[in-house]
Amino acid sequence: xxxxxxxxxxxxxGYLLPCAEALGEGGTVLxxxxxxxxxxxxxxxxxxxxxxxxxxxxxxxxxxxxxxAWVRANANYVLTNPDMLHHAVLGRHxxxxxxxxxxxxxxxxxxxxxxxxxxxxxxxxxRRLRRVCARYRRDPxxxxxxxxxxxxxxxxxxxxxxxxxxxxxxxxxxxxxxxALVEPELTDDTGEHGAPVRRTATAEAAAVLADLVGEGxxxxxxxxxxxxxxxxxxxxxxxxxxxxxxxxxxxxxxDPWLLPEPGAEAAAAEPDPxxxxxxxxxxxxxxxxxxxxxxxxxxxxxAERVAAYRAGYLATDRRGLEESLRTGDLLGLATxxxxxxxxxxxxxxxxxxxxxxxxxxxxxxxAGRAGRTGRDALAVFIARDDxxxxxxxxxxxxxxxxxxxxxxxxxxxxYVLGPHLCAAAAEIPLTEDDLPxxxxxxxxVLADLVxxxxxxxxxxxxxxxxxxxxxALADIRGAGGPPVQIVESASGQLLGTVDEAAAHGTVHxxxxxxxxxxxxVVEELDLENGVALVRGEAPDYSxxxxxxxxxxxxxxxxxxxxGPDAAVHFGEVEVTRQVVSYLKRDIRTGAVLxxxxxxxxxxxxxxxxxxxxxxxxxxxxLRKADVDVRGAAHAAEHAAIGLLPLFATCDRxxxxxxxxxxxxDTGCLTVFVYDGHEGGAGFAERGYAAARDWLTATxxxxxxxxCADGCPSCIQSPKCGSGNDPLSKAGALRLIDTLxxxxx
Ligand SMILES: [Zn+2]
Ligand SMILES: [Zn+2]
Numbered sequence: 001x002x003x004x005x006x007x008x009x010x011x012x013x014g015y016l017l018p019c020a021e022a023l024g025e026g027g028t029v030l031x032x033x034x035x036x037x038x039x040x041x042x043x044x045x046x047x048x049x050x051x052x053x054x055x056x057x058x059x060x061x062x063x064x065x066x067x068x069a070w071v072r073a074n075a076n077y078v079l080t081n082p083d084m085l086h087h088a089v090l091g092r093h094x095x096x097x098x099x100x101x102x103x104x105x106x107x108x109x110x111x112x113x114x115x116x117x118x119x120x121x122x123x124x125x126x127r128r129l130r131r132v133c134a135r136y137r138r139d140p141x142x143x144x145x146x147x148x149x150x151x152x153x154x155x156x157x158x159x160x161x162x163x164x165x166x167x168x169x170x171x172x173x174x175x176x177x178x179x180a181l182v183e184p185e186l187t188d189d190t191g192e193h194g195a196p197v198r199r200t201a202t203a204e205a206a207a208v209l210a211d212l213v214g215e216g217x218x219x220x221x222x223x224x225x226x227x228x229x230x231x232x233x234x235x236x237x238x239x240x241x242x243x244x245x246x247x248x249x250x251x252x253x254x255d256p257w258l259l260p261e262p263g264a265e266a267a268a269a270e271p272d273p274x275x276x277x278x279x280x281x282x283x284x285x286x287x288x289x290x291x292x293x294x295x296x297x298x299x300x301x302x303a304e305r306v307a308a309y310r311a312g313y314l315a316t317d318r319r320g321l322e323e324s325l326r327t328g329d330l331l332g333l334a335t336x337x338x339x340x341x342x343x344x345x346x347x348x349x350x351x352x353x354x355x356x357x358x359x360x361x362x363x364x365x366x367a368g369r370a371g372r373t374g375r376d377a378l379a380v381f382i383a384r385d386d387x388x389x390x391x392x393x394x395x396x397x398x399x400x401x402x403x404x405x406x407x408x409x410x411x412x413x414x415y416v417l418g419p420h421l422c423a424a425a426a427e428i429p430l431t432e433d434d435l436p437x438x439x440x441x442x443x444x445v446l447a448d449l450v451x452x453x454x455x456x457x458x459x460x461x462x463x464x465x466x467x468x469x470x471x472a473l474a475d476i477r478g479a480g481g482p483p484v485q486i487v488e489s490a491s492g493q494l495l496g497t498v499d500e501a502a503a504h505g506t507v508h509x510x511x512x513x514x515x516x517x518x519x520x521v522v523e524e525l526d527l528e529n530g531v532a533l534v535r536g537e538a539p540d541y542s543x544x545x546x547x548x549x550x551x552x553x554x555x556x557x558x559x560x561x562x563g564p565d566a567a568v569h570f571g572e573v574e575v576t577r578q579v580v581s582y583l584k585r586d587i588r589t590g591a592v593l594x595x596x597x598x599x600x601x602x603x604x605x606x607x608x609x610x611x612x613x614x615x616x617x618x619x620x621x622l623r624k625a626d627v628d629v630r631g632a633a634h635a636a637e638h639a640a641i642g643l644l645p646l647f648a649t650c651d652r653x654x655x656x657x658x659x660x661x662x663x664x665d666t667g668c669l670t671v672f673v674y675d676g677h678e679g680g681a682g683f684a685e686r687g688y689a690a691a692r693d694w695l696t697a698t699x700x701x702x703x704x705x706x707c708a709d710g711c712p713s714c715i716q717s718p719k720c721g722s723g724n725d726p727l728s729k730a731g732a733l734r735l736i737d738t739l740x741x742x743x744x
Pocket of ligand 1: 708710711712715
């Protein structure tokens with residue numbers, strides 16, 4: 001069963017009631033969440049229910065070794081995540097036999113989070129779980145809880161590999177929510193090729209956050225990256241500190257910081273009329289804000305009541321921040337979507353959403369954090385300089401008048417399936433009877449695994465006979481090899497890790513790297529040893545890696561002619577990528593300060609792509625009409641990459657593109673958009689299916705931007721390997737019109 005209703009609509013009760021009954025009858029429950037913070041929060045509220053006979057425990061990376069044996073032997077409600085299931089539970093199912101023999105329910109919370117490559121891995125892990133359960137003669141009921149998604153039944157069925165019934169009617173009371181869409185203004189700064197630059201979304205978010213905190217409004221600011229959460233928190237703190245200093249240097253007759261009345265700090269902190277619209281629209285205006293709920297000594301020091309939160313923090317730090325936000329000691333919290341995950345924080349008044357969070361489902365879930373206590377609430381979407389964000393602020397109907405998207409997963413991706421078949425064979429040798437569970441491609445992938453010496457075929461089935469652990473073959477949250485360690489060169493201290501695949505782009509030499517509020521600059525990236533050496537330093541710029549890409553068509557799987565001279569295709573490609581340089585951009589204004597060349601090796605990727613072609617004849621006609629064809633294709637590529645997440649629940653950074661006036665494999669002007677994951681992740685396939693709508697929205701986003709010749713909000717890309725040159729905004733519009741008209 002899948003319960004797919006809005007935030008705070010009572011989904012937990014929907015699964016807790018049957019689970020409580022099962023526990024009373026001696027059964028056990030396995031609860032899966034995509035993040036540790038959510039499991040910890042669930043444990044708290046579960047314990048508070050005081051269910052008789054409940055022995056609940058979390059079992060995750062934070063659980064001390066000594067406690068794990070206790071959990072396995074005694075707990076009847078285990079809260080864990082797919083990673084632990086994959087690495088620590090399924091491979092040792094014998095140690096869990098007592099628990100599994102009594103397993104009645106598997107709760108899959110936040111099921112919409114399982115999308116793309118990660119979701120595809122989780123789908124295979126759940127199939128392995130079902131198979132191991134069958135070994136203990138259990139066929140547990142799966143209850144999935146999800147934010148509203150399109151086609152919940154179908155998505156859930158794909159995720160667990162079994163039929164699912166959907167519960168979608170939401171009768172819970174909702175507080176009134178004011179929703180603002182904000183496009184930051186163009187500034188006097190200029191970026192690449194003299195393009196106008198907007199005020200950055202993080203600067204806008206920091207300013208709005210400072211204003212709201214100044215009003216005592218409890219605010220969560222969601223941002224897209226870990227780095228941005230640090231920047232927003234630090235900037236908001238600075239704004240509040242500067243206002244504090246100003247207020248102190250010219251003290252009014254009686255020092256308002258000492259006034260006991262609620263909301264006093266707002267009056268003092270903001271002597272000038274607020275410049276940002278959002279603060280003036282605060283839902284608590286005219287009512288007594290509850291910001292003074294924090295302890296008395298914090299009342300005057302607003303800057304200290306703003307913090308950043310992200311998943312990389314230590315468990316104790318995370319719990320501490322969550323607790324402070326609950327008590328009101330903390331008024332403003334900037335966070336990546338680590339906190340999006342249903343952590344039960346009540347009493348929030350406002351939510352800032354900085355940049356498109358990836359899906360409409362996520363947008364509504366983040367907005368749903370505001371107003372939980374039944375009071376009216378405010379949600380503010382702040383557009384980043386990105387074509388998708390531009391499209392949304394100009395087309396509110398795409399936010400408010402559209403059903404949320406279906407989650408895309410592709411469990412049949414052979415790169416995903418292979419490692420899980422190995423793990424499954426190690427858990428219990430695979431037989432012919434198991435194959436339907438893993439999908440139609442399983443037999444072919446098994447043959448390949450046998451060829452590669454990973455599995456052995458014997459009369460009774462497929463066996464894992466190696467000594468190493470097969471679960472190490474699948475990196476379910478990342479892609480590729482072992483992570484790169486981030487080490488502070490002066491102290492030798494390990495600060496964290498980065499996926500190998502992402503290392504070239506994020507911890508290259510000279511990259512600015514933020515960790516727990518501190519800024520580091522990468523001194524050296526040692527790829528051979530998987531180490532990035534960093535030093536503590538806080539430059540006033542951020543860095544953006546740029547890459548170049550070449551693409552080769554291996555096989556066309558589908559195509560569709562749009563007319564005599566234009567067509568859209570989908571198929572297998574080989575992509576060769578290289579991070580070649582990085583840009584320095586001013587952290588406050590976003591202005592480009594310079595570019596530095598890098599010397600990093602190429603990376604090869606076998607993936608799937610969608611591509612448009614326009615015949616040489618049609619391209620010539622455009623040329624004769626004074627269209628810069630190369631610049632047009634390049635601009636259309638950038639904007640199309642930016643808009644695909646509207647249709648395919650992917651991240652702009654999950655996909656890449658290549659455009660060329662004449663491609664060797666197609667013999668045509670071609671614009672490619674490909675999945676940035678080995679084997680593909682289903683994004684390009686969705687793009688192919690939605691090609692017309694996608695290209696139409698791409699055209700609108702370009703046309704909507706008020707810049708003259710192109711800017712980061714429409715056709716410039718921060719990760720363009722050729723320095724956003726050539727680009728033609730007018731040409732892109734002509735080219736897309738021609739494609740949609742079939743080439744004529
Ligand atoms: Zn523009
Ligand atoms: Zn480019």
